[in-house]
Amino acid sequence: MGLTKSENFTAQQNELAQIAKALGHPARVAILQHLLKVKSCICGAIVDEVPLSQPTISRHLKELKAVGLIKGSIEGTSINYCIDGERWAEVQNLLNGLFARYEPFEEGCAC
Amino acid sequence: MGLTKSENFTAQQNELAQIAKALGHPARVAILQHLLKVKSCICGAIVDEVPLSQPTISRHLKELKAVGLIKGSIEGTSINYCIDGERWAEVQNLLNGLFARYEPFEEGCAC
DNA sequence: TATTTATATTGCAATATTACGATAATTGGT
DNA sequence: ACCAATTATCGTAATATTGCAATATAAATA
Numbered sequence: 001m002g003l004t005k006s007e008n009f010t011a012q013q014n015e016l017a018q019i020a021k022a023l024g025h026p027a028r029v030a031i032l033q034h035l036l037k038v039k040s041c042i043c044g045a046i047v048d049e050v051p052l053s054q055p056t057i058s059r060h061l062k063e064l065k066a067v068g069l070i071k072g073s074i075e076g077t078s079i080n081y082c083i084d085g086e087r088w089a090e091v092q093n094l095l096n097g098l099f100a101r102y103e104p105f106e107e108g109c110a111c
Numbered sequence: 112m113g114l115t116k117s118e119n120f121t122a123q124q125n126e127l128a129q130i131a132k133a134l135g136h137p138a139r140v141a142i143l144q145h146l147l148k149v150k151s152c153i154c155g156a157i158v159d160e161v162p163l164s165q166p167t168i169s170r171h172l173k174e175l176k177a178v179g180l181i182k183g184s185i186e187g188t189s190i191n192y193c194i195d196g197e198r199w200a201e202v203q204n205l206l207n208g209l210f211a212r213y214e215p216f217e218e219g220c221a222c
Numbered sequence: 223t224a225t226t227t228a229t230a231t232t233g234c235a236a237t238a239t240t241a242c243g244a245t246a247a248t249t250g251g252t
Numbered sequence: 253a254c255c256a257a258t259t260a261t262c263g264t265a266a267t268a269t270t271g272c273a274a275t276a277t278a279a280a281t282a
Contacts, residue, residue: 002267009137021135113237
């Protein structure tokens with residue numbers, strides 16, 4: 001089927017999953033890491049950094065934009081990309097909210 | 112093509128992506144949240160909690176096991192599932208390592 | 223207006239994912 | 253050995269994702 005039954009889950013579960021999905025490709029991780037490293041808006045030098053074709057990079061950028069992790073603004077004939085700091089913190093909190101909830105239990109575990 | 116060119120990326124980028132991918136489905140998020148909530152090994156009551164068929168749940172559990180986030184041990188005719196605490200912390204650090212790297216830059220951003 | 227540069231979109235092919243019914247495998251109990 | 257309970261696997265169908273070539277779009281410049 002390939003069709004996720006998202007209507008069965010909460011909005012939070014769906015959002016978390018959607019964000020994780022966006023992070024779920026090494027090219028998109030690489031793009032984010034690059035944006036973090038250069039610490040500035042970059043004018044589309046991503047194609048030179050990530051070993052994929054320009055159309056493919058463009059697609060990945062679109063997906064990262066769709067979940068709000070990055071934003072881009074037109075700068076002449078090229079485009080400035082950068083991390084969306086506000087959304088970035090939001091997502092960090094969302095993920096941390098999941099991971100911080102874990103507590104080991106005293107009785108031990110057979111697993 | 113549908114075939115990720117993972118050979119083009121670093122081991123860390125691929126691992127991060129793989130973990131994120133495992134988190135990238137609401138059913139798997141729901142399963143993890145349930146395991147966090149009950150704070151104990153559960154004997155496969157997941158099928159009653161998550162509105163999907165038993166075979167589908169089984170597949171999702173398999174994927175979560177594959178990236179090490181959960182583990183299961185046979186308990187009679189059923190199976191105990193729980194979060195793998197060690198791996199959980201590891202993944203938390205990996206994700207936080209990505210998100211903590213962000214610093215807003217002074218010059219501002221046209222985006 | 224034509225040209226160059228940079229990015230997005232389209233179209234297509236191949237692989238991956240999701241879901242479920244049917245069935246198998248495993249264990250415990252009778 | 254047989255049966256019930258629980259989980260895993262198989263088979264199949266439908267949709268999603270990935271990647272690139274070709275093309276379109278948009279902006280600056282000659």
